[in-house]
Amino acid sequence: MANLLLxxxxxxxxxxxxxxxxNVGVIREIGDGVARIDGLSDAMLNEMIDLGHGVTGLALNLxxxxxxxxxxxxxxxxxxxxxxxxxxRLLQVPVGxxxxxxxxxxxxxxxxxxxxxxxxxxxxxxKLAPGIIRRSPVKQPLxxxxxxxxxxxxxxxxxxxxxxxxxxxxxxTICIDTIINQARLNKAAEVAGDKDFRPIxxxxxxxxxxxxxxxxxxxxxxxxxxxxxTIIVDSSASDSATNQxxxxxxGAAMGxxxxxxxxxxxxxxxxxxxxxxxYRQVSLVLKRPSGREAYPGDVFYLHSRLLExxxxxxxxxxxxxxTAMPIIETQAGDVSAYIPTNVISITxxxxxxxxxxxxxxxxxxxxxxxxxxxxxxxxxLKAMKQVAGQLKGDLAQFRELAAFAQFGSELDAKxxxxxxxxxxxxxxxxxxxxxxxxxxxxxxxxxxxxxxxxDAVPVERTKEFQSKLTEFLSLRKAELLQKxxxxxxxxxxxxxxxxxxxxAFKQTWK
Amino acid sequence: xxKSTREIKREAKHLFxxxxxxxxxxxxxxxxxxxxxxxxxxxxxxPLAGQFQRLVSLDRISHTAKVESAVPLSQDLxxxxxxxxxQAYGPETNTSFADDPTLIGGMRIRVGSDLYDGSxxxxxxxxxxSF
Numbered sequence: 001m002a003n004l005l006l007x008x009x010x011x012x013x014x015x016x017x018x019x020x021x022x023n024v025g026v027i028r029e030i031g032d033g034v035a036r037i038d039g040l041s042d043a044m045l046n047e048m049i050d051l052g053h054g055v056t057g058l059a060l061n062l063x064x065x066x067x068x069x070x071x072x073x074x075x076x077x078x079x080x081x082x083x084x085x086x087x088x089r090l091l092q093v094p095v096g097x098x099x100x101x102x103x104x105x106x107x108x109x110x111x112x113x114x115x116x117x118x119x120x121x122x123x124x125x126x127k128l129a130p131g132i133i134r135r136s137p138v139k140q141p142l143x144x145x146x147x148x149x150x151x152x153x154x155x156x157x158x159x160x161x162x163x164x165x166x167x168x169x170x171x172x173t174i175c176i177d178t179i180i181n182q183a184r185l186n187k188a189a190e191v192a193g194d195k196d197f198r199p200i201x202x203x204x205x206x207x208x209x210x211x212x213x214x215x216x217x218x219x220x221x222x223x224x225x226x227x228x229x230t231i232i233v234d235s236s237a238s239d240s241a242t243n244q245x246x247x248x249x250x251g252a253a254m255g256x257x258x259x260x261x262x263x264x265x266x267x268x269x270x271x272x273x274x275x276x277x278x279y280r281q282v283s284l285v286l287k288r289p290s291g292r293e294a295y296p297g298d299v300f301y302l303h304s305r306l307l308e309x310x311x312x313x314x315x316x317x318x319x320x321x322x323t324a325m326p327i328i329e330t331q332a333g334d335v336s337a338y339i340p341t342n343v344i345s346i347t348x349x350x351x352x353x354x355x356x357x358x359x360x361x362x363x364x365x366x367x368x369x370x371x372x373x374x375x376x377x378x379x380x381l382k383a384m385k386q387v388a389g390q391l392k393g394d395l396a397q398f399r400e401l402a403a404f405a406q407f408g409s410e411l412d413a414k415x416x417x418x419x420x421x422x423x424x425x426x427x428x429x430x431x432x433x434x435x436x437x438x439x440x441x442x443x444x445x446x447x448x449x450x451x452x453x454x455d456a457v458p459v460e461r462t463k464e465f466q467s468k469l470t471e472f473l474s475l476r477k478a479e480l481l482q483k484x485x486x487x488x489x490x491x492x493x494x495x496x497x498x499x500x501x502x503x504a505f506k507q508t509w510k
Numbered sequence: 511x512x513k514s515t516r517e518i519k520r521e522a523k524h525l526f527x528x529x530x531x532x533x534x535x536x537x538x539x540x541x542x543x544x545x546x547x548x549x550x551x552x553x554x555x556x557p558l559a560g561q562f563q564r565l566v567s568l569d570r571i572s573h574t575a576k577v578e579s580a581v582p583l584s585q586d587l588x589x590x591x592x593x594x595x596x597q598a599y600g601p602e603t604n605t606s607f608a609d610d611p612t613l614i615g616g617m618r619i620r621v622g623s624d625l626y627d628g629s630x631x632x633x634x635x636x637x638x639x640s641f
Binding site: 011019020021022023024025038039040041042064065085 | 565
């Protein structure tokens with residue numbers, strides 16, 4: 001009680017202080033979520049403006065005679081002639097572990113009805129990315145649990161890997177699978193008491209999506225037990241364009257806190273196409289000059305400054321990382337459109353999803369030829385490198401030969417064998433959604449493929465063989481899988497042990 | 511030919527700059543420019559005059575001090591406040607005084623976009639915000 005009285009006295013004493021100088025202005029025009037203010041001569045770019053009635057705005061246009069302010073929140077109570085004031089503060093959001101398991105809006109306010117967010121730290125939404133001195137090369141793997149990605153397009157912690165494809169090709173599913181896999185790994189390490197394990201916390205930023213899609217996604221994450229390691233920043237289609245434009249920056253600030261505190265985080269921006277559209281809307285109502293496809297001239301800078309915030313920092317600076325998985329939706333497979341080419345050039349690689357493959361039943365519908373990871377191979381496990389080194393080449397050859405074989409000409413035995421191997425690889429890489437595969441199982445399966453253990457299996461029974469083999473290895477040879485996970489390389493003795501195990505399984509399989 | 515808003519703004523700014531003599535706005539020049547704009551009778555002269563008026567009014571606002579107090583200020587105090595404002599914002603500053611009982615006590619001075627609020631009302635609002 002004594003403390004409370006002291007606090008009240010201090011605050012009253014503070015309120016008694018003499019007049020201080022404030023910078024004020026008057027609303028001249030308001031509409032479309034934008035206010036034009038006369039005055040505010042000392043306003044700073046991106047400064048929060050107090051518009052009265054508990055409404056805040058963000059100064060985005062500083063003109064000679066007026067300031068263009070985008071309004072965050074409900075502006076129906078604001079009127080022309082109202083006095084507004086500069087706050088001297090930049091837009092900030094709460095950050096920290098207290099946000100894990102929560103669904104928040106762009107300003108970090110809870111949307112899940114679970115009470116206030118527990119956080120005593122706030123980060124500015126716009127923050128400079130770590131410089132070259134603080135950065136360190138991407139070397140540690142980030143296991144997605146999706147076999148074709150972990151084998152052929154590996155992602156490292158601190159990388160920016162774009163997920164690109166047409167609508168309904170499984171872009172979000174890849175990211176959700178990755179989040180679920182992180183939760184699985186985090187939980188397993190917690191149970192095993194592994195102190196060397198570095199958990200990955202996930203942030204999912206929904207931009208301009210349907211509320212129903214977000215609700216479904218939350219249910220999936222809750223059912224998979226991934227919510228305790230995940231923050232969801234929700235700026236749905238019903239939110240204002242301003243909130244949608246700011247949402248990924250708010251999410252990046254939340255991710256940066258983990259990076260700055262020596263932890264690893266993964267952020268999914270779903271999706272940056274809608275983000276660019278929201279920014280275009282904000283820019284047009286601010287009467288900024290428009291360029292190609294009516295996007296403003298700084299739309300490249302918008303995405304580059306956002307994605308530059310994903311990094312891995314050196315050991316001297318805490319050894320944390322922020323991995324980014326931005327999503328881009330293409331129209332009719334056109335990767336050469338404005339926003340896709342921008343984001344492709346910014347990121348460290350892309351996973352391209354094809355509609356044709358999706359409807360052929362190849363899911364995840366990853367186009368191996370067009371997908372690439374520019375830095376991830378450095379981060380790939382040695383065991384995975386050993387078994388997956390040739391896969392991309394084998395698959396590319398298969399596609400070429402399969403196209404050739406369509407003409408129905410006679411094929412020599414070697415070509416036929418390559419086509420048969422390719423068909424089996426494609427089958428092995430098919431994977432159901434929300435069921436990530438542990439990396440040691442992936443290594444064992446790919447080792448079996450490389451060593452021809454799948455060759456005798458009819459193509460249509462490959463999946464059945466794969467699932468039975470996985471079951472056999474998980475239940476009967478768990479210690480072998482554990483050895484692969486621990487040693488992270490396939491040594492001679494481990495290879496012979498693996499061979500013996502697979503041979504034993506093949507004898508029982510009918 | 512109809513001019514774009516940007517061209518009108520640019521021209522108004524140019525004319526506005528011509529109205530300055532020794533760094534301050536010359537009223538005679540303002541009147542003469544306005545007569546010229548309206549007398550030309552060319553297309554776009556009205557929007558140009560409107561934009562010109564806006565620039566002049568913004569300049570006037572930046573040199574106008576509005577002093578509000580809960581009770582009328584004494585002549586001495588008014589002179590004192592006026593002298594301080596002239597010292598801070600230059601000799602062109604026009605000061606007006608008004609009463610506003612809702613301030614409860616203290617004084618509120620606004621010059622252009624600078625606001626000095628020493629009223630009890632502002633103090634209470636700050637206290638409310640701090641809670």
